[in-house]
Amino acid sequence: MYCINDKKYPCTTSLTMKYIGGKWKSVILIHLTRGKKRYNELKKEIPTITERTLSLQLKEMESDGLVSRTVHTSKPPLKVEYDLTSFGKTLIPVLEAIASWGKTTADTHKEIKIE
Template sequence: MTRIRHQSLDCSPGCAVEATLQLIDGKWKGVILYHLLQGTLRFNAIRKRLPNITQRMLTTQLRELERDGFVLRTVYPEVPPKVEYSLTARGRTLEPVILALKAWGDEHTEFRHGPEARADQNGILSPAAKGTE
């Protein structure tokens, strides 16, 4: 049986979780938000912290986070242009959520990948955890 996804955020009780997850859905949004919790970053600084993300995907994810009111994009009128990304007040409200996800992952990652699976400070699993050693 195919489950029909809710098309709006106005759903029955219990759907707040689904609505929230839709806002931070995607492979990279949560990790981007995690890094921005540490302070304002330029595009290339974010990219260096996420070596497996493409430039296009990072741009897309940042635009969506900006559109949804979680990230502020500040452009400085300089040559070359300087652009910084930071969390908005709304984005900061996700701090306990993101930190809770990190704490849970730190504690339970081994259930998915085995006891040797521990993520580094960038959220990247060790090669042993991925089975690539």
């Protein structure tokens, strides 16, 4: 049993999935591996995610310490950027391995169509 912040995880895989599990977290994180992004940039790069879901996932990942949110108030309009924290960057090899596995699977199973 593993405990972090009084929350128990039966194995390290369940702990990892707490951070990157679900439909959208890993997708958002892989986009942030390419550098800082504004909210609208992420929305354009992930067009099938709803605004509400993107907002909630970013807030959750910020709370988990994976993503930083920087507000630039130097000139209107307000500019907010999201970036991986140093803790979030430790996930890059994991995210790259997931992406590589997905590409191999897509290449192997030709019936999977890329749109």
